[in-house]
Amino acid sequence: MGLLREGINEIIATTAYNAAPMGIHLRNNHLTMVLFSGSHTAENIERDGWVVANFVHDPVLFVRTAFEDLPRESFVDEPVNGRIMQRLSNPDAWAAFNAIVEHKTSEAIMVRLTLEKEIIEGASVHPVNRGFNSIIDATVHATRYKENQDPKLQQLIQYHAGIVRKCGGKREIEALHILQKYIF
Numbered sequence: 001m002g003l004l005r006e007g008i009n010e011i012i013a014t015t016a017y018n019a020a021p022m023g024i025h026l027r028n029n030h031l032t033m034v035l036f037s038g039s040h041t042a043e044n045i046e047r048d049g050w051v052v053a054n055f056v057h058d059p060v061l062f063v064r065t066a067f068e069d070l071p072r073e074s075f076v077d078e079p080v081n082g083r084i085m086q087r088l089s090n091p092d093a094w095a096a097f098n099a100i101v102e103h104k105t106s107e108a109i110m111v112r113l114t115l116e117k118e119i120i121e122g123a124s125v126h127p128v129n130r131g132f133n134s135i136i137d138a139t140v141h142a143t144r145y146k147e148n149q150d151p152k153l154q155q156l157i158q159y160h161a162g163i164v165r166k167c168g169g170k171r172e173i174e175a176l177h178i179l180q181k182y183i184f
Ligand SMILES: Cc1cc2nc3c(=O)[nH]c(=O)nc-3n(C[C@H](O)[C@H](O)[C@H](O)COP(=O)(O)O)c2cc1C
Pocket: 010, 018, 019, 020, 021, 022, 023, 024, 034, 035, 036, 037, 038, 039, 040, 041, 042, 062, 065, 066, 067, 136, 139, 140, 143
């Protein structure tokens, strides 16, 4: 299964000049995504049948791609088995997948992935940092909070913000400021 690990891999998914943080599930050698209806990622995958997983460790990029559209120059065209796919311009690594919608409900699509090509662009070491991990958690809650303004989610975001302030570096703090601008 290449670069992905058992469980849910939090990557930045690129589809037709679009980027968003998404989870890729690896269980029993099967790769899947569950995409809530209405996202650009879900629409593009249904239409084009491919997705690229970008492996990045920049907390700011996770927050920005969750809430904003990136400019076109953030993407690189990548030929993969006769199709041109877009990936981010400077990920640590990327993996390109064929993507087939296996199941569809009114709320979500379930997508089955098959690996087509993967490249490690530059290996770097990332010590575990709770501040980084909490940015990821806070951003997941924030994308849902924006939809429903659930006060429980607000509490969870505040909890993770505390960990980011305590354990994060400058980049995590910058990501937190951007996140707060989007939701409060
Ligand atoms: C770490 C992380 C993981 C996420 N995983 C998923 C996911 O697996 N499925 C999903 O539908 N949304 C997921 N989201 C929410 C999307 O990123 C969010 O809805 C985003 O705005 C979609 O952007 P798009 O419209 O450009 O596709 C995740 C968010 C974060 C921060």
